[in-house]
Amino acid sequence: MKTIRIHLILAVVLLIFLAGCGTAATVSEGGPGNASDPNASSSSPKSGPQVVKVALNSVPVPLFSFLDENNKPAGFIIDYLRELEKKLPEYKFEYESVDNEGQLIGTDSGKYAFAANFWFKNPEREKKYLYPEHAFGYAITALVVRQDRNDIKTLDDLVGKKLVPMSPVSGFRYILKDYNLRHPGKEIKIEDVDKTTHAEDLKLVDSGRYDAHLINVNQFEDVMKKLNLNVKIGGVISKEPVYFIFNKNQTELAQKVDAKTVELIEDGTLSKYSEQWFKVDVFKSLEYVQQGYKFRKEY
Template sequence: MKTARFPLILAFAMLLLTVLSGCGKAAPASGGASAPATGGSAPVAKPAPKVVKAALNTVPVPLFSFLDDKNQPAGFIIDYLKELEKKLPEYKFEYEAVDNEGQLIGTDSGKYAFAANFWFKNPEREKKYLYPQQEFGYSITALAVKPDRNDIKTLDDLVGKKLVPMTPVSGFRYILKDYNLKHPGKEIKIEDVEKTTPAEDLKLIESGRYDAHFINVNHFEDAVKKLNLNVKIGGIISKEPVYLLFNKNQTELAQKIDKTTVELIKDGTLPKLSEKWFKIDVYKSLEYVQQGYQFRKDK
């Protein structure tokens, strides 16, 4: 019996030695053999951030997004996106510059996860794209007129006047459509144009061919400064909420950016960026913004 048990014991010992030997080889991978005497485990490598493709405007938009002296993207939107990346390290944004139509088509098809521009919200776009709940900024809209015109300060004053034509994708068109629905019989006439620029539109005002032009204040100030145009702001009309535009399948990304945007507004980051680029906090009331731009005009 003793000679019968010896091979069994020897076999068990060899098996145990094999198991222990295997554990010893596995130890370095888990930090066992090479771990510090304190017994701590090796740090787990962080996963690489997910690359998210986003569309930017190919045409420079003054103060919003443009290329700086070093040919690098700059502006309010760019700073906003950088703050998002700080708060959301699991993502890395990669940008491609395309025109407005290209941004919409590319986002709808899924080529881009989102389009980073000053997008207004309207029913047609809501059917095709995903909007976050929180706007990230505001477009300050105004009426540009000749210096001797003091009769056009509000949308009511546009009834019966000639307004500079608009492109089909202009966000201002929906503001005017909404006004017309609320004022039957006193509609503002909207003419169409295929393509245009703020400078070309303001020249139409300066020439007297049209009575007024509906325009973003920053576009106005940029064009007037560059071309020394003889036009003025007749009145600040509204501060329109603007959004990033997401592909319908980017629900998780949109929700995370939505939550982060709220945080960036509450902690003062976005208001500070607004003052940096626009010289005014657009997150405050319309009355405050109107007074601020009036003060700048008077100076």
């Protein structure tokens, strides 16, 4: 009888141990607070911060997000994310690198809580995603032309000209679409292309096949560091507010990020990072930014 009783006790202990292992596996494989469940409710204080899955750009964006010489994430967006994590200890961000289309699809489906990129705001995206009220920064857009041209400095100058084709998901399209709505009868022609690179786009201008290309100033400068092209900035066009986009169910997270973004703007933190990465405070007026941007002489 003693032997049977001992065996029964051991069996009960083993069952309790296995049950404990099963519970732990459930949490790690998708329970509350796990990265595979970005829409999960907040964890209790004892279970630690809630893990939030974030889509980060897989294609380097000059000065915004890229890998440094030590293969570590760096740039304005990375510093901004680190500041957010400091201010929101109840969350732990877990990153996955993915291209633009994957960020949009993954955030819409709920795979990611939000996409950390410099997204422009437009009506189509606002139907699918949550936007914070306040921008975390600004993209400075410019027209690139050949060195020997001085006839294209503003969007008005593009009417009747050939602009380098752009992707259907490009934020620059909405700058042009808005312009066309405000200038009926004098629209800028927009051509489509599935995928391209900034280097390829600038080469099209350099070759004379196209008159101009609309691009982020930082991306232009990055290409010009690597290629000897006969192109220049014709004119700085706009200062476009940029945002992270959130899954529609992430209302609380989006509101918290927005509130902390305001704090980071008001205390000068984001202005400091802007000057560090872009050599100008993009939170100031467009006129100030235009004067502050120092284009290299070789451009």
